[in-house]
Amino acid sequence: MHTAEQTCGAFLDALASKAPTPGGGGASALAGAVGTALCTMVGNFTVGKKKYAAVEEDVKALMAQAEQVREELLAQVDADAAAFEPLSQAYAIPKDDPGRGEVMERCLRAAAAPPMTILRLCCKAIDLHGKMLEKGSVIMLSDVGTGAALCRGALLGAALNVKVNTKSMADRAYAQAMDQEAEALVAQYTKLADQVYEAVMGRFC
């Protein structure tokens, strides 16, 4: 069943259970989708207001992008589970099997892809929150800051789920290229998320 059609209670139960999926990657994707939905909500309370008429088209464009990112993040919960299953089976191949290395490498690459996608999507979501901070209704500021904080957590979760795969890859050049992209994005976007959060908290103090 797709996560979108699963109840929140059932998803959480499956996540907590001994089943190999969903796991940390899917959890990050869902938390990122929750954070991203707040960006759209802020837009929904901004458009149609006289005070924000001058930025209405900009806000609508941000909302459309946020909706796209949220949809992709939710789809990545299922993509992450689908990519992890073959890897969890590959671990069961006897260590002296001559074909094990090649299968493992292929499965590790496949399993690293969804967390990398989730990571990039969380960066986009944080960027959108940064823009919504400038354009969105001031009565919705706490939701912008909350969205940025939740997407920051999801970004870091995704980064660990990239790393847990790259660390086991035999092809170190491939692994390091992926690690470097992840590290650069984490450094840039955790900083941006913190700036958005602090800007909101600062206005409340």
Added chain:
Amino acid sequence: MHTAEQTCGAFLDALASKAPTPGGGGASALAGAVGTALCTMVGNFTVGKKKYAAVEEDVKALMAQAEQVREELLAQVDADAAAFEPLSQAYAIPKDDPGRGEVMERCLRAAAAPPMTILRLCCKAIDLHGKMLEKGSVIMLSDVGTGAALCRGALLGAALNVKVNTKSMADRAYAQAMDQEAEALVAQYTKLADQVYEAVMGRFC
């Protein structure tokens, strides 16, 4: 409908929509529940393993606590929505109505309570992740780090949703006592969450 029985897709749609609830508080509670479920998952992959027999009872105790925290966080999604509705109605009372101040103050106190509860629960969840880092299976390390990162985001989201209510309270002594508790917990537990995350990432590098 309770959030537990709502589909993930429907919850996200409601969150993104122009409806006043769910909002940032509920979003934080759900993200915290997602992070907390990972703590239980790590336990589920630890108990029953010979290698971890010596800590099995400790791990089971951590799992039981995590299940309790997760259940309470999920319930707080609905509690936050229920407490916010009267406040959103109170804002509509004419500003020259002599009874407005008292109603607003009562509604602000009620609306601040669920985010404060969510904040405290996220601290408990981060503490449990810290303990699971010590006792849980090493093959589940990335999930401990991911859980801590997601609960850190939820903690910060909850803190903003406390502050957005306390900043409008007329009773400054009450508001400041709440702010001080929130700030102290945020300082202590974001630090612990970062330590858990960095310890996991450090073992992968």
